Amino acid sequence: MRKLDDITRQRLERAYLAAPETTQKVIVQRLAAEFDISISTIRRYAASGNWDAIREGKGSVVKAAVEQATAARPTLSEVVLNGALLRFDDLLIASIDALAQDVTELPSKSRESAATALAKLLELYRRYHPMTIDEAIDVILAIPGFDPQAFAQKLRERYQPRTEQS
Structure with missing residues (x-):
């Protein structure tokens, strides 16, 4: 079996x-x-x-x-914490928020560890929630000195069909 x-x-x-x-x-x-x-x-x-x-x-x-x-049991995207049912997404977001708020109040050595943990949590969040095109555009527009024409040119160069590159 x-x-x-x-x-x-x-x-x-x-x-x-x-x-x-x-x-x-x-x-x-x-x-x-x-x-x-x-x-x-x-x-x-x-x-x-x-x-x-x-x-x-x-x-x-x-x-x-x-x-x-x-009976309804928690799914893999849910956890039970202190008798309360929490969605994995909610727990992840709450952890990111709490760590981001606390990181500035920590001693310098602890800040490094907290920053590393925060980066890992954000990476985990992005693994389960890939960035949408609108979110990517917002990130790109926030880059200092962003030039839309240069970006469009780089985008065309990178994603040009392979037949044109040969």
Whole structure:
């Protein structure tokens, strides 16, 4: 049996238990395509976890297990901190804001560390939120001594079709 990581197994179990289809065959075929997992792997996980009995809702303990397994849980973009559900984006932005405000009040050696951490947080933010064209234009326009004609010329030179360069 292909070993699934815990998050994938939990997502698979929730999807299996909450599936609107009535037959195991239809459920398994849809989930195999959705999760890119073989049908036999899904069937083995379903059998070992007794998912079909849980779906049928036999007994109050089983019903509780269904409710627990299908309850909304944080996604990979969410974290639980002190019992509160936070979106990863909100946490990242709050960290950037807090560090940016505190960096000027720190001793000089600590400022270097804080500046490095801030740079890494900003890099992480940009990895998940690439700059839009409008944001890039704003950054370019803020460059001291910016010359639109020189920029347009450099842009044409760099992105000229390869056939013209030969």
